[in-house]
Amino acid sequence: MSAPARDVLASSAPAASRSGAGEPLVLHEDRFFSAEPTQRRIARALYEETRGLPLVCPHGHVEPALLAENAPFPEPTALLLIPDHYIFRMLYSQGVPLEDLGIPTRDGTPVEGDPRRIWQRFAEHWHLFRGTPTRAWLDHELHEVFGVRTKLSGDTAQAIYDEIAERLQSPEYRPRALFERFNIELLATTDAASDSLEHHRTIRESGWKGRVIPTFRPDAVLRIAAPTWRDALAAFERVHGAPIGDQAAFVDALATRRAFFKAMGATATDHAVVEPYTAALRPEEADALFQRARAGEATPADQRRYEAHMLLEMARLSTEDGLVMQLHPGAFRDHNGVVAARFGADKGADIPVATEYTRNLQALLETYGNDPRFTMVLFTLDESTYARELAPLAGHYPALRLGPAWWFHDSLEGMTRYRERVTETAGIYNTAGFNDDTRAFCSIPARHDLSRRVDANWLAGLVARHVIDMDDARPMARALAYDLVRRTYKLDADA
Amino acid sequence: MSAPARDVLASSAPAASRSGAGEPLVLHEDRFFSAEPTQRRIARALYEETRGLPLVCPHGHVEPALLAENAPFPEPTALLLIPDHYIFRMLYSQGVPLEDLGIPTRDGTPVEGDPRRIWQRFAEHWHLFRGTPTRAWLDHELHEVFGVRTKLSGDTAQAIYDEIAERLQSPEYRPRALFERFNIELLATTDAASDSLEHHRTIRESGWKGRVIPTFRPDAVLRIAAPTWRDALAAFERVHGAPIGDQAAFVDALATRRAFFKAMGATATDHAVVEPYTAALRPEEADALFQRARAGEATPADQRRYEAHMLLEMARLSTEDGLVMQLHPGAFRDHNGVVAARFGADKGADIPVATEYTRNLQALLETYGNDPRFTMVLFTLDESTYARELAPLAGHYPALRLGPAWWFHDSLEGMTRYRERVTETAGIYNTAGFNDDTRAFCSIPARHDLSRRVDANWLAGLVARHVIDMDDARPMARALAYDLVRRTYKLDADA
Amino acid sequence: MSAPARDVLASSAPAASRSGAGEPLVLHEDRFFSAEPTQRRIARALYEETRGLPLVCPHGHVEPALLAENAPFPEPTALLLIPDHYIFRMLYSQGVPLEDLGIPTRDGTPVEGDPRRIWQRFAEHWHLFRGTPTRAWLDHELHEVFGVRTKLSGDTAQAIYDEIAERLQSPEYRPRALFERFNIELLATTDAASDSLEHHRTIRESGWKGRVIPTFRPDAVLRIAAPTWRDALAAFERVHGAPIGDQAAFVDALATRRAFFKAMGATATDHAVVEPYTAALRPEEADALFQRARAGEATPADQRRYEAHMLLEMARLSTEDGLVMQLHPGAFRDHNGVVAARFGADKGADIPVATEYTRNLQALLETYGNDPRFTMVLFTLDESTYARELAPLAGHYPALRLGPAWWFHDSLEGMTRYRERVTETAGIYNTAGFNDDTRAFCSIPARHDLSRRVDANWLAGLVARHVIDMDDARPMARALAYDLVRRTYKLDADA
Incomplete structure (x- = not known):
């Protein structure tokens, strides 16, 4: 009984240092597991079964140039x-x-x-x-x-x-060597709709066997009130190879571009909105908004309705081309105008807001959520929705899977809260497995390891309390670490 | 120390099967208790004191015909x-x-x-x-x-x-035999205002001693914008035995019908709304809404105001006839229109929404919440309100008691979160004890057993951390399993 | 292993009573610590390092007259x-x-x-x-x-x-003797803008060494729609020594009064609002609202805009005079009109409401949140905002510190939830240390002891799971108990 406690307390004693003045850096073998010995023992056993599985990374922000150039x-x-x-x-x-x-x-x-x-x-x-x-x-x-x-x-x-x-x-320590050492089975990047995917092409044509695929993220061309919209549309027209004069042509161009991404390996799209509002517009209403945007006159209210409509359009296209639709709502971007003006976007000042899913997603889910061809992966920054809205929705609609604990919540306590709040209503099989969602390439193994440890420990808590037994826990641990992400993102088919 | 861990891990080893190919089904004696040995030992001791207590079921959805016919x-x-x-x-x-x-x-x-x-x-x-x-x-x-x-x-x-x-x-395995074997002390059903209560009459007149009582649920006649409202009113007029031409007559008829339910054993009413909005209307306003409904012209906005007013009326009638008022807000019903159109209501597509209590209930609680004749049992599907709104309200208003963790939250983690968030502000004595809220008759013992185990374990956690001692924990365990529900629903008086 | 369990269970056995019929009152040495032996041992070690530190009380409601009169x-x-x-x-x-x-x-x-x-x-x-x-x-x-x-x-x-x-x-048992016995290093009171601070003057002039300082709380003069506003302004004009005829004069008078409080030892201001809305008005708009208030015609909507503007003004003055700005939103005061009418305010009927911070505070934080002269301490009664809004805001803006778990949440479970939800995003160094926030003078040691035990136990949980080690935990424990509050409230400078 006293041994682990003594270890822990002893860790504060000065120890022989390897490099000058420093204390030794030790990663404890049982880190992030419960201190309770029964649970810890089970956690260790479950983690042993998943720690060596390949890393599947279906959503992240690593630059493809990194692996194309391999500098x-x-x-x-x-x-x-x-x-x-x-x-x-x-x-x-x-x-x-x-x-x-x-x-x-x-x-x-x-x-x-x-x-x-x-x-x-x-x-x-x-x-x-x-x-x-x-x-x-x-x-x-x-x-x-x-x-x-x-x-x-x-x-x-x-x-x-x-x-x-x-x-x-x-x-x-070159990127491709690390990719292999990290045991990455697949890495998806996130790419603008107008991206040429040249780095992806370079990787594919290089003969290197690492599987790196793009993800279609059309946010820039859907935010019709943004000052950058017209430039984004122009860039999109260039890769499309033709002018886009109305809403019908725009949707056609998006469909064509999705097909290109799919041909380049993509299995998913990604969409960020502040509010996950969905609503169908009549064709002439949608076109009127598109024309207003072209004239530089779209308002935030226009954009809200247009994005609500375009989420439905994206879902419809997914039923046709099979791309998995990822939706990430709830981040208020660039909250600190002073920092944004001086340093630009993405400087640590994106702050979550309370997010409503039940009413906002009804139009989309009623229309496409029963369709077996459709998969939607839904994320949140508002943990109060886990048990209240997301688990009940995912526990009903065939198309819906819940993304893992996201961003601020991708942590020991955050991932534990996610499992505790989601599982009792949705089970684990309506969740999408782990995403590392990172642009920090070298942190990928650390993030997967943390996730596998937290899930092993959470499952061990269920086993230790006799909610499930080891016959349940073993396949669950593997599902959370590997099987679910492959199934959700349709990665089993090709390689 | 190692014994429980060995048990757990061993449970995955193949074992002698009793019926062909299967693994043995074992309910672990300590299931749902903490793995920590001190807490587990205390939990076991507390659970031993409540496991054999009769089951009191003041809120549920078992069909009374089941026990009337006993087929x-x-x-x-x-x-x-x-x-x-x-x-x-x-x-x-x-x-x-x-x-x-x-x-x-x-x-x-x-x-x-x-x-x-x-x-x-x-x-x-x-x-x-x-x-x-x-x-x-x-x-x-x-x-x-x-x-x-x-x-x-x-x-x-x-x-x-x-x-x-x-x-x-x-x-x-006939229903009445199971009722007795389950040790059910009382079972309340939920019945429309226009229900004849004939099955309840059959049970009462059968000579069988099982106590089965109705609950008055007038939702159908209060939802004046629903397409079914006029049919519901017509059915209500039939059981009332007279046409109901205005709001005053309607409230009188409701009072009469409540008295009938009470004579048939009811001790409570039940009310479901999306939003727990309460507000008093002037008599002529209420009557205008009633007339609009009779003309088939009531809008959702009309219904919102009318329901807000009628919740006050129901509270007023409760101060007169003593029926306990149950309020269940926050479920967005039949979210999936496709499923509802094909299969009807209650097909697992009711999804919770964020719910506001502090402002919405002020009119009702100010007016009736200080009245010693009144008891209101309040439920929620929005756990963020436990500590923020519900516990502070219940820790102040004499009339208010909090219903148990409801529906999606009636689970190991859900019930634990409820106790952790409610107790520090409201204590346990402002909670209403357990409800199984089920239409699955055979699941009643399982649900009470889970609840008693979770409460025993939660109390054991307090004892093990020396927040309370066993002199506190024993009566608390009994209160949570038995005493509170009897007191809240006024079941002590008659039998 | 079995010893602690036996102790606990034994505590329910009747014991020799010291005074007549009673059971002995025992405060268990390890109360509020985890039952898990490793974590408990570490918690005890960390608590030993903080239990004897002086009590710093930068926010509370003790009457200064108590210590001035020492009756x-x-x-x-x-x-x-x-x-x-x-x-x-x-x-x-x-x-x-x-x-x-x-x-x-x-x-x-x-x-x-x-x-x-x-x-x-x-x-x-x-x-x-x-x-x-x-x-x-x-x-x-x-x-x-x-x-x-x-x-x-x-x-x-x-x-x-x-x-x-x-x-x-x-x-x-005189107040000053208890103050010394309690080992209080500093006690801040909360005082209306129009308070003469005569009791503070008495204390300072008495020669007694206890450090008791005022806090500037101008709420009464900022609530322009309250029926008491004109009386509050009149009282403020009296201490100011001149009539206050317009907005500019009012802000000047507030600045002057803040200087007086600061001269009397204050290091902070305190502000309570229902909603933490902030927005800048043009000078003529602000003055128009002030004039409307003087005419007794300000509406609740006017007050909302005026308070939003005045929070910005208070922040601006803080950048000039260095007073730390505390903001306490989210309490719906005097919910029970019947009790308020009969017994007055503060009778246990203040009920929290859901609170939005991200959008509401943007104007203030963008404008002053990057200013190194400014410190804002932010509180909440809505725990759903801890991880969603407050930790991300505090993890970005240099001026922002999060106040401790407040009011209903100042409890074993409440403080634990606070640490678990805040730390992973904001760390502990963006939190403000402990406040007892009490008017119950004799409860001050109890409240600090509970807080120190909970924090020691929370840190012990991190150590036991190898998230941090004892080299981290020791300075963290001290920071939470002592260092952070002194730094946040700028108490190091003077004494």
Whole structure:
């Protein structure tokens, strides 16, 4: 009984350091499992069965150029810090200017350019991340991907920087080599409707066997009130190869473009809205809105109705071409206008809002939710909807699957809450398996490992309380880690 | 320490089967209790004190004809599957057509008619229910009510069907015999305002001692915008024995009908609304709405105001006749129009919506909530209101009691969340005890057993953390299982 | 393993009583810690490091007159029951008339005047508080502050009354003596904008070393639609020493008054609104609303816009004078008009409402949330916003800190939920440490002790699951108990 407690307490005792002043960095074998010995023992047994399964990544934001070019990664700061809004927003929230973290300004005003100084600043604030998934992920990356064996701190920052920088030089750290070492079975990227998919073409034609596929994300051409809409439409017309003069032509062009994405390997589309409102418009109403947009006169209210209609159109096209439709509502983007004006979008200031699904999705689900050809994967940033709206909807409509705990909720407690609130009504088989949803390529194994540990531990809690037995738990663990995501995203068919 | 863990892991080893190919079906003695040994030991001790208490069922949907006629139950599929929307909605959500499950169509289009094939289909999808209360309830029914000792699966489906079918022939499986074996002290049904209560009369006059009472549910005559309203009013006029020409006459007729229900044993009324809005209208406004309804011209907005007013009227009548008023808001009924059109209502497509109580109930609670003659039992499908609105309201208003975790939340995790969110503000004595709320007669013991186990375990968690001691926990366990429901529903007086 | 379980179960065995008929009152050394032995051991170790730290109380409602006059407390009922709405609302919710509890009526209608009979009534209903923080706090007060060693009950009520009453006579129970014994480092009161702060002046001039500071709360002069607004403005004009004829003069007067509060030691302001709506008005719009208020013609809609604007003005003044701005939205005050009419405000009928932060606070946060001179402490009664809105906002804006679990949520489960929902996104360093927020002076140590135990136990859960290690947990425990509150409320500078 006392052994684990002694281990834990002992971990605070100073230990022999491998690199100068630092404490040893250890990833505990049983991390994220319950301290209760019975549950922990079962969790370990279940995790053993899933830890080695290939990683399936049907939704994420890795740049395909990375794997097309297969160039060495730059130094540690550019790789791990600058692109990670989880990291720099936390330092910003504690008063560190974004300029000091090397975040580029829109107008080119100079910012900190020395990656070692940025890395040092970050390491000195590492304590801010105690108890957060960012810390769990990064400790995993440092230890498992880069072989670091010393805890990050102000004292160890430069030595660790050197260690990573050195590794990044070697061929084993090229993107494709890591892709293989990470045991990634499939990686989907997210691509604008007007994307040429040239990097995807390069990958396919390279002879490399890694499976990297695009995802069709037409948001930019559907937001008719955005100041950028007309440019987005123009770009779309260019890849389409013809002008698009009315709503019917626009929908046809979208269908054609979806077919191109599908031919390039896509199995899914992705759609982000603030509110998941769906409603059918008559053809002439939809066209009137499209014309208003072309004239630069569409209002936010127009956009709301147009997007509501276009979600139905996208669902209809999915019943025809079989692409899985992903819907991500509820993020209020770029809440901090001051930061957005100076640094641009995606700077850690996207804030969730309460989201209504039951009434908003009725038009779409009634119309297409009973269709066996259709699959919709639904996400939320509003956990109050898990048990209240999402699980009852997914526990009824054949087309609906619930995406995993998303973004702010992709964490030990967040994923546990998701399972506890969803399963009793929807079961696990109406959920879509795990998505890492990341642009941080090197964090992919860490995210899957955390998810597999949390699910193993959650299942172990059910077994330990005799809600299910091990005969149930084993296939459930495998389903959550591997089978469900393949089935949901229709990945079994081709390879 | 290691014994329970070994038990659990061992349960996946193949074991001697009693009936052909199946694994043994075992209900673990400590199921649903924490794996932590101290808490588990206390939970067991508390559960031992409540497991044998009679079952009090003040709110449910069992057909009174069942106990009036006391005929043998039909075969297993008609008894256990066809009427249970928890079961068929889950199979439907995974693509099994409702036709294949024998759900009758409204237009008489033929559906699967072979109960054994339906049972087989269900058994082959039994894994979908892993981790759901439906599985816990049905395993309990199979084991405890029907003596099944083999796990349900595709392989064992027919043998188990035979076993149940055989038992249903015997007199011990007639409804009244089961009622007695289940140790049901009282069973309330739910009955339309225009119901003749003939089955209740038959039961009362039969000499059988089982206590079965009606509940007055006037929803159909209050929904003035529903296309069925005029038929509902006509049926109500027939039982009333006179035409009802204005609002005053309508309220008088309702009062008379409540008195009839009360004379037939009722102690409560029941009211379902989407939104728990309450507001007093002037008499002439209420009458104008009633006249508009009679003319077939009432709008949804009219109905909203009328229902808001009639909830106040129902509360007023409760202060006079003492009937306990139950309010169940927040279900958006028949969300899937396609299924509703083909199969009718109550097909597993009722989806909760976010619900506001603080502002909506103010008119009613201010006016009647301080009246010692009045008791209101309030339910919710929106768990975010437990700690935010419901516990503060129940912790203040003398008339208010919170109903148990309802519908989707009547589960291990759901009931635990309810206790954790409600108790710290409202205590347990402002809650109404357990309701099984079921139309599945044979599931009644399973539901009470689950509730008693969850409450025992929750209390054990408080004892183990020294929040309360065993002197507190024992009467609390009894209150939650038995005393509170009797007091809330005024069942102590008569028998 | 079995020892703790035996202890717990044994606690229900009758034990030798110290004072007549009662059971012994024991505060278990490990109360509120997990029953799981590893976690409990770690929790105990962490709690040992914080239990003795001084109490910092930056937000509360103790009357400064108490410490200015330092008179003996009255008898137990007037000290512990009459002012505590947590207590009398619970008895009221179970049908005990407020008159019987000695709550004074507004019109002077006589109420129960015998404190011993009130105390007896309370003791006989003590079981209602099982599982509530009120019981945990009061048991702590009885045991630790008053040395009571017998459980409260109807049988022991009078003996315990005598025991407390006797202690209250002695000099050790004078307010200042208790302040020192409680180890209070700082106590902030809450004071109307028009308060003369004479009691604060008395304390400062008395030579006593206890640090008691005011907090500037201008709500009464900002609620322009309240019937009491013109009286509040008149009182404010009197302390200001000049008439206030327009909006510009009003804002100047507020700035002047803030400076006075600051000179008297204040480091913060406090603002209560129903909805945290913020929006800038043009100067002439704001002045028009002020003039409408002066004419007695301001509507609730006017007040909504005016308060939204004045929150921005208060933030602006904070950037200038450095006072920390506290915002407490979401309480619907005096929900029960009948009780309010008879007994006045603050009678346990304030009920939370769902609260929106993301959109409502954007204007304020965009404008001032990036300013290093500004600190805003934000509270909520709507737990669904913890993970959805508040943690993402606090994890981005430099000015924002989240106040602790507030009011109904200041409890074992409530504080645990807060940590679990906030930390993974915002970390702990964007939270503001503990506030006791109490007017019950003798409950201050109980509240801090509960908070320190809950935080130690939560951290222990992270350590036991290897999310953090003891090197992380120790400074985190200290930060939560002591460092964060001092830093947030800018208490380090002066003393």
